[in-house]
Amino acid sequence: MAVDIRTFDTFPKLLAHHAQVRGALPAIREKDLGVWQTWTWGRLNDEVRALACGLAAHGLKRGAHLAIVGDNRPRLYAAMCAAQCLGAVPVPLYQDAVATEMAFPIQNADIGFAMAEDQEQVDKLLEVLPTCPSLKRIYFDDPRGLRHYAQPELSSYEQLQEVGREFDAKNPGFFDAEVARGLGADTAAMFFTSGTTGNPKGVVLTHTALVDRAHAAALMEGLGDSDVVLAYLPPAWIGQNIFSYAQPFVTGYCICCPESAETVMADMREIGPTYYFAPPRVLEALLTTVSIRMEDAGSLKRKMYGYFMDVARRVGAKILDGEQVAAGDRLLYRLGDVFVYGPLRNVLGMSRVRVAYTAGEAIGPDLFVFYRSIGINLKQLYGSTETSVFVCIQPNGQVKPDTVGPAVPGVELKFTPQRELLIRSPGLFKEYYKNPQATADAKDAEGWFHTGDAGYFDPDGHLKIIDRVKDVGALTDGTLFAPKYIENKLKFFPYIREAVAFGHAKDKVCVFINFDMEAVGNWAERHNLPYTGYVDLASRDEVCDLVASCIEKVNLDLSQDPELANSQIHRFLILHKELDADDGELTRTRKVRRGYIGERYLPLVEALYAGRDSVHIEVQVRYEDGRTGNVSADLKIRDVKTFPAAAAKRAA
């Protein structure tokens, strides 16, 4: 089943191998006019060959760059491979980027060729054309709306293939010779990382890096050519590219392209993928849809759902992990599987999922356990563009909600004294394109990649990522203080919208809380608590109790972890207003600006640490129309119960 990745060390060689071995098996499916259309590996090989010859005839040289702009489409993936056949480098760009954002990568990488999905993408490329003199040719997949475009740079996918077939007929040995010339050490692709500060950086990855990591993970999960994946995230993102390009090329499985972004749910049910990836926000959105539909269901169904979900919560995850469970519970779970979990998996399109991954951001334990408890083998993984994704994966049967698992075979991990995670792996990137300074900063002489993430190994050797290194601090007694880790734990409660943790160079941890107006408002109505608005609710003892109970649970959780037990939350206050990007308290992407908040609300921070029961605050706020006004309030400060460090005691 597994291919020899030393012989077939580049993607074009792998394609040729699959075309020979499993030429009649599906490689890519796409839904068109309501019917799933299939490209076999043989067909894909033919498409790639014609494209590659066409690109060669148009002058695409070894080492040159070809931009790929669009959604998941068979033809765009074919174009990626065609470029690689010639030793050129495909550069996938985000299809939802605006034109000006596209100019930088094109200029930076001197991109001369581009394969665009449709009119929308062509328009953007044409818009940046005057500022990107290197761009000479633009090809498009879907001709709709492009009939009257007369720009000399434009030609269609079909026209390109036409040129290619002619070229191929005249130079019969050319294509195979070009593929044979490719080496594993050649650059396979370049991905631009989004870069929150400054310009994005082009991450250069070799064939060896991508093939090796894709192979290692596939081996670990036992992926084969009967697996099916739905490709629905942007192909310019390394994660999607690994799952829908690198891994299928290594294992020979089939990827499916949904009809449109809106039809993903329906397409997923039709396809029934066996291997699935979703970032936490997608999983959360799915769960919300289910919950809403359950609330609209009849009372019998609702009761049945409630009852069996309780059973699942109690024993579902344990059964999936192969732990011992009482026979009665096992029977109940079976019953639940027939009436609730099975149909639910079916609605979610996950009936056939063997392996599902989530990554990208912290996932709430409730959300994570929900999927596992209904029998979906959801696991976390850790990785980034620079590492060809796979660094850590949770192995089957050893899944914990708050770690990302041990290192994947081939990866070495270590920590700096500042707890920064360093990685050495065959999957590491070659360099940042045209940016030797950034490359040297990120990758040291011994080949360790500095992730910028802080973390540690738990007692079982699983990696736990807690925060970015630059944000991690320490309490006065030297205990590790990871503000984002604590804030995230708080934010997993539906009642808490934002949290700001303080503790660096202090003797204990204290937090500001913003509760979620909708959730708490709802809660107040159910508890017959009349209120006028946020400020009113914030001053209620009942609401303080509610928030305190959430914090206590976080403390209990933290006490289980010897490293973090001392960073339990001692005191908190509920802010009198919601944190707002207009006041500079949040970034536009809703990230808390801890430093600024600490300065702006300095009296509040001081009051928290001075041990007072309440504090008066007066601040200026900016309204949406630009006017400013003053808000003043008396805020209550509460102590929260903390717990003795359980695991630390055991160790002592």
Added chain:
Amino acid sequence: MSGGRKIGEVILAVENVSLAFGGVKALSGVSFDVREHEVRAIIGPNGAGKSSMLNVINGVYHPQQGTIRLRGREFHDMDPHEVALAGIARTFQNLALFKGMSVLDNIMTGRNLRMRTNLLLQALRIGPAAREEMVHREAVERIIDFLEIQAWRKTPVGRLPYGLQKRVDLGRALAMEPSVLLLDEPMAGMNVEEKQDMCRFILDVNDHFGTTIVLIEHDMSVVMDISDRVVVLDYGKKIGDGTPAEVRGNQAVIDAYLGVSH
């Protein structure tokens, strides 16, 4: 914008049409023509007779006076069914979709005119009926793809937001493969984004299928952007006719729209 699209001969000619309901004169002596492949707009303030004009072309009303020629052939007292057979399709201002039926089925009703097998065969789905359904289903799928409504293929129309229902309405009219498409206020009640989408679809239909389009519209900016020529009606009379630029400069039109001090 109109690129390589060739505007051809006169396809529809309205000559001296008058329509009255009892004592109320809805239209009096209106004449204009529509050329093949063009986008022709009829504008005017409320009650100017725009919808009446469309209903006259469509065969819903029969004018007391005047003639209408389609490709030179005069038609008198044709009912809507016959007009449809002659290649004129329309959408409605207040939507006339089957709310309980899916998007797919609604658009399929537009194919009805082109079905050749009889009701019994269709009901039993045997022999030629099954083959015919395949052909029509493909045509419907092309329209669904064209209008980008794949995600709602099987959703009952009544559950869709208004802007999408309008798109389905357009889809059903397109399913008839008309040579002339009459659109009655296709953008009424839409937000800016939906209006832009609709404009794009109208232009795409015109460009892709070469369909001649006659549209009534309230929103002046929309009309000026997408039409080749504009007819302006006021109190049932034609007060202006020409390219958007000409109409914009026409004093009678400015008076009708902006009011005039007497």
